[in-house]
Amino acid sequence: MKLAVIGAGAVGSSVVELASDHGHSVTAFADSSSAVIDSAGVDTAAVLDRKRTDGVVGGGAPEDALSAEYDVLVEATPTTLGDAEPGFGHIQAALERDRHAVLANKGPVAERYADVRALERESEGSVLFEATVGGAMPILSTIDDFDPSHITAVRGVLNGTANFILSRMATEGLDYEHVLAEAQDLGVAEADPTFDVDGTDAALKGVIIANVLSDDETEYTLDDAEVTGIQEISGSALELARADGRTVRLIAEVVEGSVRVGPRLVPDNAPLAVSGTRNIAQLETEHAGQLNISGRGAGGPETASAVLADIGRL
Amino acid sequence: MKLAVIGAGAVGSSVVELASDHGHSVTAFADSSSAVIDSAGVDTAAVLDRKRTDGVVGGGAPEDALSAEYDVLVEATPTTLGDAEPGFGHIQAALERDRHAVLANKGPVAERYADVRALERESEGSVLFEATVGGAMPILSTIDDFDPSHITAVRGVLNGTANFILSRMATEGLDYEHVLAEAQDLGVAEADPTFDVDGTDAALKGVIIANVLSDDETEYTLDDAEVTGIQEISGSALELARADGRTVRLIAEVVEGSVRVGPRLVPDNAPLAVSGTRNIAQLETEHAGQLNISGRGAGGPETASAVLADIGRL
Structure with a gap:
């Protein structure tokens, strides 16, 4: 071509x-x-x-x-x-x-x-x-292969920068500002990381998934998403979660026509608790249970x- | 159609x-x-x-x-x-x-x-x-989308029955014969579970992946696979692994034209350590790192x- x-x-x-x-x-x-x-x-x-x-x-x-x-x-x-x-x-x-x-x-x-x-x-x-x-994760093509009408929900970690920050905060016991600066030094976070940490980037991806799932019936835009970022997550919140065998991840959820992005508690060993810059998407299918796809969610x-x-x- | x-x-x-x-x-x-x-x-x-x-x-x-x-x-x-x-x-x-x-x-x-x-x-x-x-896992279509020439290796847990048995042995401290009988009662293992527990079923899947990766150049058959089953895995081997933060999984590996299936030690929290009847495939790609796809590997x-x-x- x-x-x-x-x-x-x-x-x-x-x-x-x-x-x-x-x-x-x-x-x-x-x-x-x-x-x-x-x-x-x-x-x-x-x-x-x-x-x-x-x-x-x-x-x-x-x-x-x-x-x-x-x-x-x-x-x-x-x-x-x-x-x-x-x-x-x-x-x-x-x-x-x-x-x-x-x-x-x-x-x-x-x-x-x-x-x-x-x-x-x-x-x-x-x-x-x-x-x-x-x-690189084959999320939309898998939805297409199953036919959007047979996918009942999609949940996932769809922003690597936010996930890197939350992972580092949890494992190193460091606070948000410190880890963000480190991420910027490493090139994992951009100089202006606003869209990554305020949930906008994950929400855009959730909106795209919602559009694919509903296809031509209803159109979703960023305005339809309910979005909370990770800027207010404290080190102590992560410590509390950890004591309970859990951690915090910025989860995007597309269920029944709603798009929500926000920090959620997930079990430490759950598939959603991917670490570092990795992403994961969980597709709930009508006939084939849950499919998980994880990989590098960004990068040239x-x-x-x-x-x-x-x-x-x- | x-x-x-x-x-x-x-x-x-x-x-x-x-x-x-x-x-x-x-x-x-x-x-x-x-x-x-x-x-x-x-x-x-x-x-x-x-x-x-x-x-x-x-x-x-x-x-x-x-x-x-x-x-x-x-x-x-x-x-x-x-x-x-x-x-x-x-x-x-x-x-x-x-x-x-x-x-x-x-x-x-x-x-x-x-x-x-x-x-x-x-x-x-x-x-x-x-x-x-x-x-239901989109393994072959993902290989196809990436083009087989850009996939360098595939590793995975490709038999749910063997994985159920190993998971139960590890978490419950039960021996192979006991868990196999339980799996048969539950309908997870067939009356004749030979191909599941001796690695043949996982090897056939590995051979199919090898055929897709090499496409028309070389043909692989079951005879080309090196296969070891899980029948000899003892409860004490799993306990030893556990003490070291690891567990045993029946892993199929397709790398550089070789297909190998056998029990391998994997870290407890590694993606390959899926539990129960779930399957996982890890695709190593040339340009996009590792992609993991997990889900139900069998069922009508x-x-x-x-x-x-x-x-x-x-």
């Missing part, structure tokens, strides 16, 4: 790096200020090198990538809320040209799911977005793997 | 029961001595009732089901080794008619994988067999769910 990759952060760059290994060529690649276009396939190693040294991917304008020749547009710009722009517009451009769109950007399917599906219905192209929930190559799996499905 | 379901045990019967709920009709259904055929779709409730009360599914001969009208043949007869008959012949009949085949029977893809693939290449039909490994509705997911993919 010919790929137009929009976004040159960790995920977009990993998609470009791994594309040829999966039998694809990159015909367009754009960051926020530049683009490189080559219908015969760009020299990905040279482009990634230029991005690292010069900070740009090429001499073209970013919008040129949208009109380039491609089969699949990979939307890997940062997640934005509300109108989900510019990501939404990129997907629209692809679908209006009857091309496929594969998303790593959560905004369009968390905030404008009905609009995305409406565009898809009018297009020969399809939209897939496994990478938006749980990095991990998320790129989910993007490439989606492209394989197309 | 129109389904011909061959085999009326727990899995075949569950497929028939759940088919309409997934938008399919059953146009043929056979057990070992009878069949019911109706190109407009059989009355599944009545047929399952007849099977329960009279022990037969209908008035036709079993082989009539193979020549009936259908899109997908579901092969759910018991797993046999060596020539994998009669399951192999059923798949052959479907593919030679350019129909799809979905397997719950491990024999054809564990013992005659190259033959199955050769028939598939000559046919318009496809062969899928998610249900042969880990019941669970395995039928995997069959129906395969049918959905077709």
Whole structure:
């Protein structure tokens, strides 16, 4: 497949790096200020090198990538809320040209799911977005395989940064501020970790799952989610939990059309008590009991793997 | 889709029961001595009732089901080794008619994988067999999504009966014979549990995974697997492990073209230490770290769910 990759952060760059290994060529690649276009396939190693040294991917304008020749547009710009722009517009451009769109950007399917599906219905192209929930973990494809109507609930740890902080607080007896600073030093938490620690990122993923489960009947957005973060969790709360054989995890729950994210007590040895930056999703199925899927929920190559799996499905 | 379901045990019967709920009709259904055929779709409730009360599914001969009208043949007869008959012949009949085949029977893809693939290449039909490994767990489809070439190893607990026995021995301090008798009373172990406790069943699943990972290059059969069962595990060995924070699990490992099954020490709190009849598979990926998938690895509705997911993919 010919790929137009929009976004040159960790995920977009990993998609470009791994594309040829999966039998694809990159015909367009754009960051926020530049683009490189080559219908015969760009020299990905040279482009990634230029991005690292010069900070740009090429001499073209970013919008040129949208009109380039491609089969699949990979939307890997940062997640934005509300109108989900510019990501939404990129997907629209692809679908209006009857091309496929594969998303790593959560905004369009968390905030404008009905609009995305409406565009898809009018297009020969399809939209897939496994990478938006749980990095490399095959959560949405498993829901799709079982058919959303046979999944009764999804619960999970869907934010690795918050989980790293809670794990470290519990095992080391350290307080929130201390562990957050450590996580930032390690690169596990971003300089502005707001969306990770206030539950917004996990809630966006819960909303996407709710949209997939209800599909076209009801649209969910972040406004429909009930969200509490981990900023108020104290070391003493974790100690109390520990004395009782339990720990605290930031759990996202999608049950019967409601999306809730908040700190919850879970048994120490329960599957939900994943440690470090790992994520887990528990799917309650109608006929096959509970399925647990755990793995790395974030990271460039991990998320790129989910993007490439989606492209394989197309 | 129109389904011909061959085999009326727990899995075949569950497929028939759940088919309409997934938008399919059953146009043929056979057990070992009878069949019911109706190109407009059989009355599944009545047929399952007849099977329960009279022990037969209908008035036709079993082989009539193979020549009936259908899109997908579901092969759910018991797993046999060596020539994998009669399951192999059923798949052959479907593919030679350019129909799809979905397997719950491990024999054809564990013992005659190259033959199955050769028939598939000559046919318009496809062969899928998610249900042969880990019941409802999406193991083979996840390997497929990642592309087998990007999976470096698979390890797992792939037999629920053996795992139930080891879990109970460890938690209750009981010996093998005692727990096996209890498992048989509970219906967790069959009257003849040989293939579960001697490692054969887990090895067949490991061989299927090895075949999928190598695909057409090398064919694996049960003869290629190195297999040790759990019959010699003593209560005292489990106690020793426990004192060291570990336990024993029957682990199947597929690494670099080798398939090995045997009892292994695993940390008490490790993902591989699933308890009871649960199964787990750990996929080591090239770019996305380790993915764990756990769930119910057997059971009629669970395995039928995997069959129906395969049918959905077709």
